[in-house]
Amino acid sequence: AQSVTQPDIHITVSEGASLELRCNYSYGATPYLFWYVQSPGQGLQLLLKYFSGDTLVQGIKGFEAEFKRSQSSFNLRKPSVHWSDAAEYFCAVGPRSNDYKLSFGAGTTVTVRA
């Protein structure tokens, strides 16, 4: 069965420091990969996605993610965090088929300290 693991429930980072959020998945074949961000009281906004091609993908708000097939990972990074990046981040995977079911990780809450 497919699963998505975000090992870090909560991360605290200083403003201006770098951030890396981990995501590992268990899937039969390479899925579509997504990172979503949920700011307090808001819906989910797509940060970036991986479908094929270059394994380093760029997203909005200065985020990037790297797909590593050998490690079944899709880690999210940002070189310099801003206070507005405080939010909950979800990794999601979906099959490359007509079955459009997205499987989500449990989420990582990011706190940014001044």
Place this chain on the structure above:
Amino acid sequence: EAQVTQNPRYLITVTGKKLTVTCSQNMNHEYMSWYRQDPGLGLRQIYYSMNVEVTDKGDVPEGYKVSRKEKRNFPLILESPSPNQTSLYFCASSLSPGQGGYNEQFFGPGTRLTVL
């Protein structure tokens, strides 16, 4: 503006009182889905629809119903709500494979439901 809308945004109700949460999208998406979000569990899919009059169960369908009579709307119905359905609910939509989509789902703002 392309968007997914949900109503109501907040709802407090009592056990057994039927309720409907509406969802509408203006992007001509064939695919729509409902999720519930609970702390520590991420988002779990309740039901989804690949097109008008086509719906199917997700991971946690018990206690919920849906209908898809027109492309833009996908209401979630709780016939007899119970306290364990207290949660944050999200509707999402996407282009279907037939529309050239890649499962990139757009989410509504969420509906926070409390069942007493």
